[in-house]
Amino acid sequence: xxxxxxxxxxxxxxxxxxxxxxxxxxxxxxxxxxxxxxxxxxxxxxxxxxxxxxxxxxxxxxxxxxxxxxxxxxxxxxxxxxxxxxxxxxxxxxxxxxxxxxxxxxxxxxxxxxxxxxxxxxxxxxxxxxxxxxxxxxxxxxxxxxxxxxxxxxxxxxxxxxxxxxxxxxxxxxxxxxxxxxxxxx
Numbered sequence: 001x002x003x004x005x006x007x008x009x010x011x012x013x014x015x016x017x018x019x020x021x022x023x024x025x026x027x028x029x030x031x032x033x034x035x036x037x038x039x040x041x042x043x044x045x046x047x048x049x050x051x052x053x054x055x056x057x058x059x060x061x062x063x064x065x066x067x068x069x070x071x072x073x074x075x076x077x078x079x080x081x082x083x084x085x086x087x088x089x090x091x092x093x094x095x096x097x098x099x100x101x102x103x104x105x106x107x108x109x110x111x112x113x114x115x116x117x118x119x120x121x122x123x124x125x126x127x128x129x130x131x132x133x134x135x136x137x138x139x140x141x142x143x144x145x146x147x148x149x150x151x152x153x154x155x156x157x158x159x160x161x162x163x164x165x166x167x168x169x170x171x172x173x174x175x176x177x178x179x180x181x182x183x184x185x186x
Contacts, residue, residue, distance in 0.1 A: 003074060003078055004039075005082060006029075006031050006035060006039055007039050007042070007043065007078070008075065008078040008079065008082055009029040009030065009031060010025065010029050010031070010036065010039050010040065010043065010049075011043070011048065011049075011067060011071060011074065011075040011078065012029075012075060012079075013025060013028045013029040014049060014065055014066065014067050014071075015067050015072065015075055018064055019064065019065050020064050020065075022036050022037055022040065025040070025065065040065065043071065046070075046074075047068055047070050047071075048067065048068055048070055048071035048074050049065055049066065049067060049068065049071050050065075050066050050068050051064070051065060051066070052064050052065075052066045094123075094127060097123070097124065097127050097185070098127050098130075098131050100185065101124065101127060101128060101131065101133055101135060102131065102133065104135065104157065104159070104183065105133050105134055105135050109135070109156050109157040109181075110134055110135060110136060110156065111135075111136050111138040111154065111155045111156050111157075112135060112136065112137050112138065112139075112155055112156075112157050112158070112159050113137075113138065113139035113140070113141060113147065113150065113154070113155040113157070113158045113159070114137050114139070114140050114141070114158075114159050114161070115141045115142070115143070115144050115146075115147070115158060115159070115160045115161060115162075116142075116159075116160065116161020116162055116185070117142075117161060118140070118142070120161050120185075121137060121140050124137060124159075125137055138154050138155050139151075139154050139155050144158075144160065144164055144171055147171075147175055147177075148174075148175060152175075152177065156181065157181045157182070157183055158177065158181060158182050158183070159183050159184075159185055160182065160183065160184050160185060161185050161186075163184070163186075168182040168184065
């Protein structure tokens with residue numbers, strides 16, 4: 001059985017800080033308590049994690065989950081695998097967006113309003129700069145309803161990150177903007 005992303009989160013959390021119970025591990029790793037229990041059992045069975053005891057007070061013994069040397073090696077291998085996978089996903093996404101933006105540029109649009117998360121807007125702007133496209137994000141809106149108060153002369157198309165309830169036809173009608181100037185990113 002291959003180790004999962006959640007197994008990596010458990011190993012990474014144990015490597016970064018002392019953990020004394022599964023509830024604490026679940027909170028720090030961002031995984032449910034039931035999943036932590038299942039994953040820890042698997043990691044203990046494989047010899048990647050061990051339970052060590054320590055004394056919190058003279059009358060009470062406590063336990064801590066510790067990585068074994070084998071666990072440290074497994075965590076390193078998983079980190080390489082997951083980072084490589086995420087970079088491949090990033091590269092694929094970047095290429096897909098670069099194609100979409102080049103397509104927009106080929107239609108002679110230059111100034112865009114972007115509707116969606118700020119982090120995506122920043123990503124789009126970085127692609128525009130890296131690809132040396134003649135596009136510019138001249139307006140940004142988190143929600144399409146904010147377009148109503150905006151100066152429509154500041155842009156000649158609106159790029160939407162999300163699917164919009166009611167669709168782009170409804171937005172075009174509501175805003176009095178031509179439908180061909182409303183473009184979904186996906």
